Amino acid sequence: DMGSSDLAVPRKQSIADCATALGPNARYYSSADTVADIDLLRQALGDRRITLDGVSYGTFVAERYALAHPAHVDRLVLDSVVPQGGYDPMDLIALPATARVLRTACQATGCTTDPAADLATTVQKYGNGAQILDALTSYEFADPNYGGVPEALHEAAGGNPQKLQSFIDDVHKNDAAPAELLSQGLHAATLCADGRYPWGSSDTPVAGRAAALERTRKNLTAEQTWPYDPATATGLGSLLVCLDWPREQVPPLPPAHRKLPNVPVLLLGGDRDLSTPYEWLYQQAKLTHDPQVVIVPGAAHSVQTRAANPAGRQAVYDFLLK
Template structure:
């Protein structure tokens, strides 16, 4: 049953009549005074007044927060657009300047909080904002939030933000602007370029949304996820983790169709806690979230393989990482995210249609999709993950027919990470076919948001060449950001390679120290506290997971081997220090690196040096040849 609307159908009908024939008019030049920002040196801040309805039919005003670098002769204007939808930009102006540093010799940078975000009349709904990244979003809750927003909900489309950007261009007094967008920001930039081609200098698009209307079923992500997993494991990189990540994913997804997957994880005090992965669509959300966390992404093949074999501990341990910490609405408005998503997406039903008939249209749309496009997932997972369910009870709003124009023939730089799941690189190729002067640069071993996640420097080099009108070429050829794929966690000490128990325990100590380092980095990337439990028990805390100290207390990765001590983290990729060992054997071990250790176990001296090779084989717990030596007492 559809929820009771906060306004009568008469009010909805009146709004429909007012804007059904909407045609955009040129925005009036709003007054905007820029003054030095209070909290960000080197920036000028201001507020731009814009109409709620740029057609001028429905009254109301919005105030758009803007931050701009000082104008300088000879520099163009570059407007940066955040992702989401729902992310703010003004509070992150300095971060944007760092992200686009290679372009700022040629451009003055301007950022804005798009309508409904940040300081631009942020949309709030605590019932949505308080959900974590893996919790289901009930259509009834979305409908209730939309009722509180009221009829103004109709004016939070991307096309409304496009008109705000045009008003900003006019207020800045510039003839043309360059646009830089990341993720959803690439869609805003495309729509502006279609609407105002004469005012576009060039496009810088990272993690590209495809050129077609956003897909309500997220089939671009579902259909490309197997390719991403295969590429991550290509060249033997998953040896020691899995023989087939797709088969493992299929097995875990099938298991979740029978019901939730539960187990134990250990918290920051080393206490056991019940943790549950509730459904197949939650697994999809978990995998998708990993393309912003390279250490989590490196752990997934082994974690899926272990879960498929009946040991879900490593996968369940990722649940709080994927769920994330609460985010304040001014930083990312979930209400705006869903509102714009419903208004923009090509749904199988019109939002002007009666609510009662929408579910049947969703059923029909799903039935028409070839299951091979989303295998190994089920149709139910596709339905629960996309906008089709989110928007099924969205209050009726008028459908505005806005003809889509062709993209202009402007220079464009399209950037993508080859391990990006949410905006796969295939999207950039589809867009490039419509932009004759586009240059595509992809970087291996990299997920979402290459401008911020590429550590090789090749993406910044591509940007430098592009803004200086040089041939972009392929500066990322032969470069990669891929982390070592983590081995499948051993379920017993006997599963660890070694000719006798002492060598197996020593190898387990190295594996445990390296895994603890990766766990701390994984937490840091996720924005959660860098303290937590070991896979099999104990706890850790890291003051700085990149260059600081890692303290372990009974930390267990391999059953029967617990280590305690203080390790120094070297440049985020190695550890050194002395640890006490308890469990299958007792002793003290000096960890010289993730590949070397020596000490005393069970009253006898031991020494171990592992061969450094690429891929999962250089993970200390992985199977394969290694250089082993032992000094007898």
């Protein structure tokens, strides 16, 4: 149902079938369990301290490991950062970050329109914000310049949405991912065990969750979600996959504003990344002692492995050899 997307909305029956297949074992896929596994690995290796290099969700695991086992961390590389407080299921950072990312890409490629303003007009006309954000977030892996997107948004804002819809359809068609490469069941189990939502956590009774989500949508302002709308924030698959997830025990969260241990930390981000916008990186930097921050121009998600610009990889090389 979701391909390789974090944001596509699966069918309710698919969510129910997945949760039933996992049963009570779903709660053992939390990040707290992953952190415990990493420390068992450290012990088996016989190392007193380890260096962790995390990308995307891996940054969250590395941060949580450092908070749980500060004496066993030598240094951290955090690439495409999810802050230690966890991801925001309503993406209230990524929504406004879209304006910055599209304008930056547009300026670099010489387009003459304002894609952020056109996006806002398009969402207002067609109510398709969640589908657009999903497509853009997937497309960054193929083209960090978002080629063709400003033109499609400009036409849609002017009343001709065909090119934009074709773009969305093409992205989804090319976004398939077999379970062997990406288990959306594992992904959902982890999100639902870790996440904090408008209704609380997965330990909140299912019956009251939808009403809590609707109250949240009504209280969101246009300023919080521009260039999208409040319905976009409450219509993302990363949130809705947990709306009907069965009630389960969830691990406690670490203190929200506790700093990472005082070890060297390198934080990498791309200025075209919508999956983990660099605004998240700067949130985490505030909870880091003397952080080293590198923002790579022209890079989207996963700077070390995907960026054409080598600056991020060179920064890691230099950081690890200090």
